[in-house]
Structures are given as structure tokens and as C-alpha cells.
Amino acid sequence: MIKKILIANRGEIACRIMNTCKEMGIESVAVYSDVDQKALHVLMADYAYCIGTSEPSQSYLNIEKILDVAKQSGADAIHPGYGFLAENAAFAARCEEEDVIFIGPSSKVISELGDKTIARQIMIKGGVPVTPGMMQAESDPKIMAREADRIGYPVLIKAAAGGGGKGMRIVKHPEEIHAACAAASSEAASAFGNGAIYLEKYIEKPRHVEFQILADSHGNVIHLLERECSIQRRHQKIIEETPSPAVTPALREQMGNAAVAAAKASGYVNAGTVEFLLDSEGHFYFLEVNTRLQVEHPITEMVTGIDIVRRQIEIASGKSLSLKQEDIAGRGHAIECRVYAEDPEKDFFPSPGKIVFLKEPSGPGIRNDCGVYTDVEVPVDYDPIISKLIVHAENREKAILKMIKALSEYVILGVKTPVPFLMDVLKSEAFADGETYTDFIAKHFEKWSPGEGDIDTALIAFVAGELSVKGNHQFQSSSANDALSPWKTLGNWRL
């Protein structure tokens, strides 16, 4: 069994992994860049090693330094989290060479599924439905144009390597195809070091529905139901939920079987996610496999009651999955909101800086996977995620109400956050109706603005703040006997 895990990541996901390590009696080793010296994941770890400067290539992406720390610290396994090296086949391969357990699938599987055209071939062989599209990456714009004609406009340009919307372009007219291919390829090259692109049929008004899978090294594969991740901005998910408002029990079985087939076809071992596009007629198409722990895994944990990170560690230790498909039943409804340091009033531009004050929401059914604390800096150098706020309730309606309440109590001062935007989305009729297509934000919230709000109360709070600073005003126990209590006092009841 694994005794010490190096977590090759930072932020909320590193903290979340350490939580499970601690429960399992496994020691955790943090690595960090110099700007992260006071980061929460460094504070939480049993051991912490500075591995370089803030530039990711010098630290969180530096494979050899991370492997050196693994050896120096005696870690027998590495958990890559998501992002950074999580889907880097070369890193997984180096772990294999150095005999350090990589908590994830093999380098071969990462490599094959990471190349979207190979992945498509595997899925077609495995009987998993895929979108019409090219079977190989290309760079010649003429061939791309011909393929686009064959597939039929609109088409979607995608980067063969990578994800997260980078290098992605929708092309609706033949005259745009050349320029779009050039732009997408250069974007892909700078983002992933690989400019290869390919085309797929663009599915209109689709939903993004993904299935969590667990596969052990003994050939057992199950899925942990779906996640609906259609609410995206700039191809980045911002709100996820499970179950999907669009998935019927029959469709769930069909798609779940396809997800398990996808895992089996690729020789997958460990936790992974099979992403599908679901069109309005209930047809679904394989999109890609995310060969890592997914950002939005907590909503699956809430409805299935299963700790996915614990299962990852057990699978990586060679343990057999004790769960069978029939043991998996969702209960209630879970929603996740991603809370970034970003300014919703300035086109969601990142808003790094010092968290001057943080108060996390809490209460029954509320979980906040958080990577910051009061007084810490959100550095300019990384993905500006602060936390993922997750709620779980009896049904979708109650989960929405719980999320609105939780957001309304989430105090983050010092950096901007999208909390007011998220609240408006959750309060909207379109969300209540489950009209969660991937164009949801564009359609319903393109011109969102925060509105004036309750200016009077804000001004009053400013004044009260001035008065309480100046007079060094503090409640005193003795002031309970004053006639002027801050709370309504029924005078004649005072004794």
C-alpha cells in the first residue's frame, strides 16, 4: 500500500487530495514555486519542497525536479491533480521508469487518448459513437477545406493535443476556413507546444454530458453516473451539476455503457472521465477522455457517496474495485460553482491579489473545496481558481436554493469574484428550467451586468465602519444593559 504521496500540483485540488491522504494515514509531500511559499497546499502538507520560480516550466511543470523530490522525500507515488502534468504522457512515462507510482492511467493510455484523432479511432473500434470528423490531424489548409466540405459546415476546429477550449474555433462558412485554421494552429502551438489540428462536425445546441469512470488493474470498470457541464464561458465550465436535467434513466444506461466501453477499449486504469456531446434528440457523441481527476469530480462524490480520490489511490496500489455497477446509485442533486479570482464586471478578466478577508459558506450539504485563506496572495502566475463551491440536496430545486444561499454567504474581499454573476445564473428561469445548453451564457447572460444593488446599505455600512473605527467601537458585555442596543430591544422587558 502507498505510504507517502507527492502531490504535483497546487491550489484547491492539492488540498483536496491531501485531505483524503490524511484520512487514509498517508503522508503528503507538497512541491511549490517561490511565490507559493505561503500557499494553503504548502501549509497542509506533511513535507514541502520549493522547486523553483513561479514560471510553471521551472516548477510545477518541471518533471525532473518533481521526480527528484519524490526520491528525496521517499514518496512512493505521485498524484498529478488536474492541469499542469496531469495529462502529460512523458511525465507518466518518467514515473514508470523511475518506479514511482503515477496515480492515473499508464503513459501509453494518456498518450493515445491525449491525441484526439487516435482517441477517435479507439472509440470507433470500441463501438462508441463519435461525431463525424477527420481521423487524423492535418496542417495543410487545402486538405482542411476539403474535409470541411465533406463533413459539412458548420465545423469545429480542435487542437489534437490539449483541451480547455484553446485552439478551438467554430467555422460556419467556407471562406473563413483558411484563416481560422491558421489562428487555431498557432494558438495550439503556443498552448500545447503542438500545432496539430483537426476538424469535427459542429453539433448545434448541444449539451456537454460526461461520465465518471473507475477502472481497476484487474479489468473491472464501472461508471459513477453523469455530470452535466454545459454551462461554459469561453469553453470553460463554470457550473456543473448531476444528474443532468436532460438524461433519462434509459439514456443514462446507454451512455454509461458507452463510457465503460470507452474505458475498456482504451485499456484504461484509474479514474477518468468520458465526455460526450448530447444533442437535442438524445443522440450522443464521444468527445474526449479526460485522463485525470476532473475539476468537477466533487458533485459525483456528493450524489454517489464515493470518495474518488481514495479510489484512485486504492486502484494505483493495485487493489481491486470493491464496487459493482449495481452498487452505484445517485441520490439527490449536486451543483458545483467554480469561484475564480476574476472580475465579472470587466469581462471576467483575472483579478489576482491578496485575499484580505475570507469567510467560507458552511452548513448541511455545503462543501467548499478551497485553496486560499485570509491574507494569502492569489498569484498572477496561475489559473485564478479560489475554490469550488458544491451543494447537495434532495432534488434540483432544493440544490439551487441551497447554492444561492451558500453564494450569498461567501465573503471574499480583496479580489473580485463571479459570485454575483453565478447567483444571477442560478436564480434565472432558464437555469431553473434546465435549459443548460453550451450556448447558455451567450444566449441568456451575454450582456449581464451586476446592477446597482442595495447602495443605501453599502453607504450605511461605510458610515458604521467609520464610526466603529473612530470610536474603537466594540460590543461590550456590559453594553447589554444600555438602552441603545444594536438589536431591537423591547424596553419594558429589560430587567
Place this chain on the structure above:
Amino acid sequence: MIKKILIANRGEIACRIMNTCKEMGIESVAVYSDVDQKALHVLMADYAYCIGTSEPSQSYLNIEKILDVAKQSGADAIHPGYGFLAENAAFAARCEEEDVIFIGPSSKVISELGDKTIARQIMIKGGVPVTPGMMQAESDPKIMAREADRIGYPVLIKAAAGGGGKGMRIVKHPEEIHAACAAASSEAASAFGNGAIYLEKYIEKPRHVEFQILADSHGNVIHLLERECSIQRRHQKIIEETPSPAVTPALREQMGNAAVAAAKASGYVNAGTVEFLLDSEGHFYFLEVNTRLQVEHPITEMVTGIDIVRRQIEIASGKSLSLKQEDIAGRGHAIECRVYAEDPEKDFFPSPGKIVFLKEPSGPGIRNDCGVYTDVEVPVDYDPIISKLIVHAENREKAILKMIKALSEYVILGVKTPVPFLMDVLKSEAFADGETYTDFIAKHFEKWSPGEGDIDTALIAFVAGELSVKGNHQFQSSSANDALSPWKTLGNWRL
């Protein structure tokens, strides 16, 4: 539907009720005594009214003042929480007279079930198994002695009114019966204003297993499975869990049916708890009905996914239970630890005072129903509960590990708490084995002492605290470039 609820309570339970109110869009009205001016329940409420001095009779037990606030604030319902007026039939009756909804059963039901001898008669009529014992309260010691002879020693003396172990005595030998009856009667008189006592057969090595019930005003009654509450100190529960290690599916069905029968026999409406003693052969005996929200209700919420307070409010609004018995399925395992301001090294004597620093544990599957915050005083005047720490995991073993981790991270400075004691109980083999009989603490932890602990690290922390105060030492971002980092630094990797 109810729009505004007065919560006639304080501490964690008042806060927990307000959380559900807020989710439901219901306004909350707090009442408080003068020492509670800064209490968390006062801060959380939409409206707050001071109703008197710290003496409970002047505030939290003052029925007329509370009803006046209900009227003045426009509250259409009162939630009594647990303790204080929660099982006071006169209070429920006054609410009925004043046309304020009392969120709980009718005054008649409270009154009948509150008298344990009447309750026993109801249960016998309803076919619910009861312990052999007296059918009526008595005061004549001679009659008591005769009854004890009839029932057979050992016998248990109980107060006809009230609970919580007050007025309770085990009598093993006939020569002790007179003195014990006199002592129990006077204790009951001072605790409940009613010295009536009665006798029951004393069940040896029993477990305390209770069933949560929900009953609506349309005749629908279901149970929400059991809670194992055997781990008690001075007849006060300290650790509760569900499911019970002793309850088989067949026994669960039998006991659940008996609990539902008990609710029906008594004409119960709203949430309640039917307590049973379970002996080592699987026989169970009706103990009492708690006609209120129970302290330990959260573990049931965790395994069933049902918000009991929400159901209470819906039932009180006249709504029909949308749940059927077959909808209720437990998942995973939940444990609750009660965290009091008390000193485990001084026989658990209360330890009120100022909470100098509080850091609540958090993470997946961890819930802390808390009634305090940093800088607040735990007053000397009330039950010293700080919070209830609840965990939920896939199974009992994982829940125990999660609770140990959560306790190890629960920072409460300024008052003493039983956290080290609770950790030792959870780490014990007896607990792991599920040997949770009501004599658990007496048998396994009678002579508990906290042990020396890691004195070296404590001394080191003291010194580091001195040094960081004197030098006003604080991490600086710039110090990341110093050779002397507080974390292990691989020097040659520094760039």
C-alpha cells in the same frame, strides 16, 4: 406557507434551524437573553429581540415574552429547538391559543408522551413492546418497594416528567430502595418541578437505539431509520452513529414498524424520536418518545439525504409528506460527536469562557453544526455545547477515520473541550468492534487520562511563538529568496 419563524432557542440548534429557514426563503426571528447579545444565533437572524436576563426563567423559558415577540415581529410560527420549551406542553398549548404555529406535535401529544407512565399505557395499547414496570407514578416508598419486588431487581427509578438522566437511579438491592426513591424524587422535583417517579425493570448491558419518525397531519407516518446512541456519560449521549452496529435488516424493519406504531398510537404529528432499549438478544423495549427535534438528528440527515428541519416546517404548514417508507434508504455511515466546553481532565466539568480562537474542521463529508465563533463568550448560564461535529463516509470504518481526522483539526482555544477524549474513544478497539453498550464509557474509559502528549513540540511552539512575537516575525514574499526558508529547500534548485 410559513413566512417568518421565531426560534425559541439559542446556540447551535438555533443556527441550524435558521440555515434551513434561509434556504426556504423564510425569515427568522431570534430571541436572546442579555448575556447572548453577541451570540451567533443573534447575528444570524433577520430580526433579534432581547427578552430578559440570563436566568432561563426570565428569557428562554419565558413563555409569555416569547409569544409577545412572535406577535410583535409578525412571526407565524415558533420552532422550539431542543431543550428549553421544546417539550413543554403548556408552551405548545399557549401557541395553539394564540394561533401561532408550534413546530412540533400538539400540546396534547406532548403532554401525554411527556408523562412516561401515560406514554407506556399508550404504547401497550398500540402493541409496542415496553419494559416490565409500573403503570403509574407513585410517591409512597412502601408501594415502590412492593412494585420493585414484583418487577424483580435490579430496577430503575425514573422521573415521570423530564429526561436527560435526571432523577434516574439504578437499585440493585431491596435495602436501597427507600433512600433511592427519596433522592430521585427530590432531584426530579428540583429539575422538572414534579417529583413523581416510577419503576421499570433495569435492562442489563443494553444498547440505546432510537428511530427518527416523520408524521404529517394527513395520517402519513414513516421512519428515517435508527440511531445508535449508547455511548453516554452521566446518561448524556456523547457519540451517536447510524446505522447501529447491532441492528440487522430484519431487526430494523421490526423496530421501525414499532416506531411507526408508536407514532400512530399517540396521534403524533411532526418529527419525533422513539427511543428503545435493545438487549443483547435482540429484544427491544419502548423507552420514551422525544417530542422534538433531537440533538443527534444530523446523522440521520447525512445517511438519508433528508433535511429534517425542512420537513418539520412543511409538516407544520400542513403539507403532506411526499415521502413513502420505501423511498427511505440509508447510505454510508454517519457519526456525531458532541463538543462541549468542558474539561476532560477535570471529570468533564463545564469550562465556559471566551473562545479565543476557533477553526472548524471542514472537507468532504464533514459537517459542524456550530453555535460559537472566535471571540464570543460561552456563557456560564446554559448547556455548554459548542458544536456537533458530524461525518459521513462510505462505511463505518471510513467514517471513524474521517471523524478522527476532523477532530484532530478542530482548533478551539480559550475553553477546554473533550476532543482528546473523543479521539481516544474513536481510536479504541472497543469502538471499532462496535461494542457500544450504554456502559461503554464506564467499562472502557472510566480512568481515562489524556497522557503526556508530544511535549517537545508544544515547547518548541511556545519558543517559536516568543520569537515571532518579539521579532514581529512574519513570512514575507521576498523571504522566499532567503536561504533560510521555513520549509525544506533544495538549495541547488533555487533559481
Place this chain on the structure above:
Amino acid sequence: MDYNLIINDKNIPVNVDLEGEDRFVVSIGEKMITVGFGRIGDHLLCLEVNGKKVNTYIADTAEGRAIFFNGKTYLVSDADALNQSGSRRSGGGKTIDEVTPPMPAVVVAVKVKEGDAVKKGQGVVVVSAMKMETTLFAPFDGTVTKVNVQAGNKVMPGDILVDIEKQEEGASPE
């Protein structure tokens, strides 16, 4: 007491009459509101506004006092205090007349040099933050008088990256 407060880029005069240690009456425009208040720790201000309680969380930031309640954060500044301290930051109005990044960032490219004539809306500096690039535009027609940064520099909000002298265009008081 009179305050002149800035919120949502508007100047709002606020008059305050104290009514004891923890109670005051505030006049905002035509409205008069009775307020009770109490402070808990450094950041929590409990208010009672028109009889209803609201918990507000406050902290001072570079952009003013941040005030949070009901899921929304407001920025409020004291215009008089800003004037006294001679702050460069323009209180009311939304005239952006400086080339400064909206957040801590790294300069990717400077697209102008000293002496260049620039048109309003012309890109002058490209900065990058958290892997996103954004272009800073000239706020008006004019001439670049000084370039204060080069590619690779780390820059902060308020840093003037490029000085641009505004072109004459009649005597507009704005």
C-alpha cells in the same frame, strides 16, 4: 456629520446624526433611515437597517472600502478623504485617461515609441495575466511623450505604462 461618498462611480452626499453609541440616523437624498450597528472583530459589521438585520463584511482595499452583503461586494470611498490625501485616483466619473493595467500583469509587448502619434482606441501595450492577454488602448488622440515599461516588466494597477499628451480639440471642460 456629512460624508461625501463614492459608490458605483457616483458621488453621494450622506448626512449622519448620531443617536448614541451604536445607533444613528442617516439621510441619503430624500430618505432618512434609522440604523443600529455593532462591530464583531475586524471585518464584521452587524447593521439593523429599517428594523431588519443585515451582516456586512468590510475590509479596506486599494480600490476603496470593500463591503460585502447578500452575495455582492460594493466598493465605497470617501471623496473628501481622497481629496485631502491628494489621491491620483479620480473619484467620480469614469474617464479613463491613463494607460494602466486593470490588474497585476506582465508586459508582453509595447506597440508604440516616444513621439508616436496615437488615435483613441489604438492598442499601445499588451499585458498578460494568468495566461490571458489583454491590450491596453490609448484613451484619446494624442502623442506619446514617454514609454515607462518594456516587455517582461511586471506592472501593477496605477502604474502609468505610457504617457500620452492629449491632442488639443477645442476647450471641452471634460
Place this chain on the structure above:
Amino acid sequence: MDYNLIINDKNIPVNVDLEGEDRFVVSIGEKMITVGFGRIGDHLLCLEVNGKKVNTYIADTAEGRAIFFNGKTYLVSDADALNQSGSRRSGGGKTIDEVTPPMPAVVVAVKVKEGDAVKKGQGVVVVSAMKMETTLFAPFDGTVTKVNVQAGNKVMPGDILVDIEKQEEGASPE
């Protein structure tokens, strides 16, 4: 630097050699331990003890500095500082020789009066806190010289409720 610290009623000499701003070597008895430390905010002290990190939370209380880690709270005091400040509190040893409540409480009954002879272990005052009653006992044989409280008084730890003059019993140095 030399400290003389009190923990679990024991006096422990501790020697500290600074090795820079955030590192020191501590000698406790025979052991020498290298420590790295960093402070986050008012209450969190991050230590690295023998290469392993441990987060400790600290706060000063009436009973000494409370130090929490791994689920347990320790109370540590500086014996030298206590001596300097002339604190009444006896540092080491566990000799309880005062009639003082273990916690804030209300006096329910005083069972002795001035001039009474009392035996060690005899109940002298009954106090109540949080609905629990407890009896405070005479710490030794002696005579009541003064009764400082009466029923209904609120009392705090450290308050001497009853002064008792110890009875002579030979020249025991203890």
C-alpha cells in the same frame, strides 16, 4: 537563549540557539532538535520539527499559552516571566491550597463561617455552573479566617472564596 517553561505541571529548561530569522536549534534535556518556523496571522505557527511539518495554533489565555496540534491543546507558561510578574499562580507542582472555583460559577451555599475549624477534604463552598453543582473542599486541616463570598455571588477561577489558615503539623518543608 534559555527558557524555563512549565507544561503539565513540570518545569522544563529549554535552550534555544537562533540560526537565522526562521530557524533555531532547541535543546530539551538530552535532545537537540532543529526547528524551522513561520507565522501566519495571529494564531497559526507552522513548524518544521525534525524535518516534518506540523501546524500549531496558539493563543494566550489566563492559564498560559494554549498550543493546539493534532487534536490536543497544551498549556505552556514561562516560569521566569511568571516569577517576574509576581503571579500568584503556582507554576510547578500540583498543590491546591486555595478554595477557588475551577471555572466561572455562582455560589450556591457557604458551609462554614469565620473561626470554624475545618478538616482536609471537608466541603466548604458549593458552586454551580452550567446547571452542575460542585463542592469545593478544604485543602488541609485548618481554621477559617475569612469568608469572602455569599450565596448568589458570581465567582471566577483565582478568586479566593474562603481563607483558611493551615494548622501546624510539625516542620514539614512541603
